[in-house]
Amino acid sequence: MSSIHQFSLYLHIAIGSCALILFWIPVVTSKGNLDHKRFGRYFAYAMYIVSLSGILMASTDLVFPIAMHAPGANLTTEEALAVSNEVRDFALFLLSLSILVLTSTRHGWLTILHKSDRQALRSPVHTGLCISLVAVGLALLTNGLRTGSAVFIIFSILQITAGINNLRYNFKKELKPKEWWLQHLNGLFGAGIGAYTAFFVFGGRRIMDSIFGDLYTDYSIVLWVAPGVIGGVAIGFVSRHYKQKFGGAWLIRKASLRSALFR
DSSP: OOOHHHHHHHHHHHHHHHHHHHHHHHHHHHSSSSHHHHHHHHHHHHHHHHHHHHHHHHHHHHHHHHHHSSOOOOOOOOHHHHHHHHHHHHHHHHHHHHHHHHHHHHHHHHHHHTOOOGGGGHHHHHHHHHHHHHHHHHHHHHHHHHHHHHHHHHHHHHHHHHHHHHHHHOOOOOTTTTTHHHHHHHHHHHHHHHHHHHHHIITTTHHHHHHHTTTHHHHHHHHHHHHEEEEEHHHHHHHHHHHHHSSHHHHHHHHHHHHHHOO
16 A cells, blocks of 8 residues: 555656746647647546546545555654644645646646536536535535644535535536636636645655745645635636626627628
């Protein structure tokens, strides 16, 4: 079991590092061109691997916390309990981030593939993923309130909100103009938030410690929360821009032009 955990860790770090770079290529390239589509697909594949490896690592940590992180250690009952609780707290956080990344990536990918046809989004698999995101968010919220962790509480709210919004979109009766495009953006931005948060909390911790030392330790919570805050603001700004574009004067002008050309 430890060898599976170790392999998942190496895979998670290697593919996750690539995904941190791949995320920006579709962001800066023109929407709809070949580079945007190709690298968007690469990013989605990388996020699937990252999220599934994260789920596997978190699951083994939750079930075997001592065996995964203190094998062979001569611990007292109290020490073993303390280690188990610490490992499981972070394992739950990693599990919740991995489910957020998996669900957001799949949601963003399916919306652009099927656009106004939401049958794939209403499938048992995707519906189950959205429900599991809400469930793990509630579990993380409970744990955050118990431990007093602001990071857990903030991300639990993000996960619960994302899961509920996905379900609402999947099963609402009617869509607004180009609403599937907004869901595509929100889903993949959400995956990017999860990826960068996981980097600062887990994968990049040693790197940041070696660069900033005690400064990073003192202010690490800022870096943990920053991707969510910055990403949330970016999602809100971009969504508002496209809502105005697709649902406002832009549609009226386009309809008027079409009417003038073909009357």
